[in-house]
Amino acid sequence: MRDFIIPALSVSISYDRGVGYFTSNWLRLAAGGLKQLAFNGGHARIIASPKLSREDCDALARGMEARLEPIVIKSLSGTLAELECNLEDDTLAALSWMVADGLLDFRIAVAAAELDGDFHDKFGVFGDGHNAVAFRGSPNDSERAFRNYESISAYYSWLDPREAERVAQEQDRFDAIWENRDPNLRVYDVPEAVRRELIEITGRLPRPYQRPAAKNEDRWRHQREAIAAFLDARRGVLEMATGTGKTRTALSILNELHARKLIGGAIVVAYGTDLLDQWNKELLQRTSFPVYRDYADRKETLSYLNASQDAVLLLSRQNLPKLLPKLSAETQRRTLLVFDEVHGMGSASLVSSLDGRLENFVYRLGLSATPERAYDTSGNDFVARAIGPVIFRFTLEQAISRGILCKFDYVALDYAFSDDDRAAVRQAIRRHHAKARTSTPSPVELLYQDLARIRKLSKEKLEPFREFVEAHSETLKRCLIFVETADYGALVQEILMSHAVDYHTYYGDDDRINLKRFANGRLECLVTCKRISEGIDISSVASIVLFSSARARLETVQRLGRCLRIDPDNPSKRALVVDFVRTDDLGPDENDLESTADIERRDWFRTLSKDHAHINGGIAS
Template sequence: MFEEIDLPLSINTSSEDPSAIFFDPVLKSAVTYDVGVGYFTSGWIADTAQGISQFARSRGKARWVVGHELQEKDLDSIVNSKAVADKEFQAKRIFEEEVAQVFSALKEDARLALAWLIRDGIVELKVAVPTNKLSGIYHAKNGIFTDEAGNDIAFSGSYNLTARASSNWETIDIYRSWTSEEGRQRCEKKKHEFESIWQGKDPNLLTFTPTSKTLDRIKAYATTGSRPYSLPSGRPAIPQAIQDDEGQIRGYQEKAIKAWFAQNGQGLFCMATGAGKTITALTAATRLLDYFRTQQAKLIIVITVPYVHLAEQWADEAAFFGYDAIKCYGGKDKWLGALQSAYNQLLSVDRDHLVAIAVNDTFKNSQFQSFLDGVRTNFLLVSDEVHNMGAENIAQKLPQKARFRIGLSATPIRHNDPFGTKAIFDYFGEPVIEFDIKDAIDAGFLCKYNYYPIVCELDPEELDEYIRLSKRIARLMAMGDKDDFSTSLKLELIKRAKLTGSSADKKRKLKQLLNDSQDRQHTLIYSSEAINDGERDIDRIVQIAGRDCQWRVAKFTAEESKEQRAEILGSFKAGDIDAIVAIKCLDEGVDIPQTKTAYIVASSTNPRQFIQRRGRVLRQYDGKGFAAIYDFIAIPPLDKLGEDEETFNIEKNMVERELERIVEFAEISENYGHTLSTLREIRKKLKLLGA
């Protein structure tokens, strides 16, 4: 409580540290924090990190009114607008255009902290611009704290909540509501002043809330790292920060949840990267829990994910909703006892829900399966990247006791595995929403992109091997059921994919593009898994990018430790390395929205893979603009097509498979017209235009 804090009447920066003496101890006990500042900076957020973290853990609520320095032309556009609505429109437009500049001025850790605070609904932000009689900037330097007992602390003075302020001679006057009548009146006056500004009632200040688009751009920074504070667990609820005034989340998410309930709590959420499938699933789960609470019933929620980094992201999101999830990975000694103890509490009167997050390897093991077999209450299974659940060694372990089921994936269909696909649909049910990449781009959740197909011709020996493999594949397919992909057939298909993915011309074209590139930072390069003459393709590409083209580059594979991968991603985000070369490790769940350019040197014919890779590059990030995708297409030499009909048809089928991907990528790109000319020339030579 505030009464226990020993505070001076005033502080000056000549002899005292305002954060240590005032801000940190007060924030640790505060439940609300209203502040008006002309500027806020990285220095101030870093200085008050300890207090802000405690404030966040306590689910404090802060309202910040921040000044915004405007150019003279910007002020004119606001002042000259006749109606208040027009003034506000101009102010929002200007702030939206400059939000990247405002946030780029903050250091990475401060940007991350502020983004999480806004995303979690702990900080509500408004911007103040002088109007009518005033010009210049909103230059307030005051704030009001309140504790659980209703005591107030107000402050005012020259200290401007910036790192520079602590190096200037600055002063803060402090007022306490419980010490004297004068203190109470001063606190009341500050509260009244702030409330007037917050409500937009000050006649000489235009106070506006940034648009949802601007706030989404700010919140996007929160995807670049973990929450820098913990949130308290308690009664789970849908966070106010993601709801509109009517208690709704995004329209398409609400539609999906409604359809899921209409299907008796079963269905697939087919949603593109960036569309918020995690939020949608947790909202559905929370509404289901709310229903069971009205029935005095209980609910177990089990969430499965393929990788630990995805599990950590889910734990962060679950905490946002107020869930204290049990993390089931890293060895049974770390989770089995906690899981069983929580379930025993559920069977008593101590708790009404339980959330467990398990990686797929844990989900399959005997201890976790034994726990699932023993569940005797309402049970919801949520499976992220649900296409993985169709694998034979896991599909048979899906719990039939889970009456409620959610499967999440941009593409739930398993490539060349009709039986696994059927298992997914039979268990989870039909899709309740199909929100693809085009929908996400149109809605502004993913950025627009330019697409450049890079045509690479197979060398003669590569083409001979491709034709040999294709003939063997055709024989194997003729021998078996068209829906049955035997082990032998799969192996030959893999060999052929590695051959096209590692062609020599792809490496030649990549080297040329990397040498010519004017913008090197935040680039992904996808390599094949092939090994040629004892050298792995990924190592050769790292050599091309690093030694030959002088890029700062790192390899990102299963061989690197968890700590090494985290270090690589951190360096990539900070711009300390230019490019990451990967095979598959970046395909699912790694959020690196800074990525601007992708060179897809190798890609399988699996639609899910290239959809995931495209989505990985299209994550929104402030200042990013358009993304660029360079897709390396392997084709036979067009001027030396096979003379016999069988060889020609093999070569034609090869190009047709590649063209399917080109069309998929190109049709929603910004430079579709440019790509069409490339497609037309290839089709003409392969007699695909009916010519």
């Protein structure tokens, strides 16, 4: 405690601890370090095992509804109630205030039924924002542990790559447990009733540390305005720029409607495992609802339907039509229906299977940074009719000016179509006109899509990119590169291999581990496609490269949002967007909107970045 725990706490801004037993006596012994952690503006996360019998652990493992069983609350109340009488006054005040201020958080872990035991691990990670120390070993967090013969092993991220990898493994393991992704454990938030019982103590004692400087909460007032708009309208779309808190706003609406007893729970409809997993994480952290999942290999709809209490179902978009017949009219009336990336609900297949079937849901909430579907009037009409119109807007421009998203520099690299590209354009146009003379003409939108694909796959972009990264290799650090196809990505990789940068691809489910490695900083660069465009929050992304970019703002805004999130570890972050703009003259048949997409996008980016000077091969400042 004297030589390791307290000194490490004192220089840390994060402390993640998994421990079999956690008692108030440990807090008394570590008081000096905990106070300094608070002075540093730090945050501690602790996963501990409740003092429950084996039978209690088995009961907790009986499905997701066991999260709020009275036995959990009873056990935790007994454990935390001892703090007031066992801790010294200043330590009690420190603990109470840190919980009240959100600087300290607890979660409770119990073993899955098949283990027939307890969460009994002991490990932890200290971090100062740059380096980290991981440790593991036999002591519990109790006073007796420091009277026993105990030992720990410690690993230091700055010593050598093997030590750094061990630290990263311990951090990954803690995160997996915290986020309820370890199949051997069930992890629960401390019940709100228990948290309030503890916080009630705070009024008796002065705060024993300087509270970190208050953030400018007024810049987030758009969330309160969005909540008020939905509560008034009861249905509609919140159009909020990526990174401005759409998910948290939706969770606040869910909690408010439930507190008013207007709903019993919610169904969240989204597309993609990554996005649905992120919803699961946010729901576990910010609500007390049991969460069931029906996507990928999760098949928990039946458990959700049989749940004995209010709950939330996370549902893959394509599964919604099959679910509706299983829900009674009363259940639909008392369920908040949330559509993330709501523009996706306008696809032809969903329109045909859902039109006229959502009216029983009184509360229908759509979320999107760009709800308008390009070239799809019928899809847009369905979203407005079935889910609701846009009832609140908060734009990228507003988010950047208010400091919610970071500013960025814009670089447009010039390229010109090759003879092959021009031939492909002429062929696409001829094919469209030939089809137009038949009894089944193709819509012009298909021509636009063909022309867009030719532009996205032009190999003439590769050489300007090669020259740019030769002059600005720092662009490849914390960088996302968007390509149209894996084959095109292979051409980009040839350029990356000439630079000493750790990169990988992320195209399909088999590559999901690479997204995790990129998020954790173990990859500097990720070559990807549209699968990462929606809903993924990696605040350290510093630059994006847009080999593939659509005329429609939908895709561009989402990809831009990947690099504009404020990075807590880099408060002075200024992002970089590298784009490609076709500058050769258009052919005589190229008088459509799609052919001028690069120019329109360049002008918009310049306005948004406030950097109006076009510098080919350099960064505008």
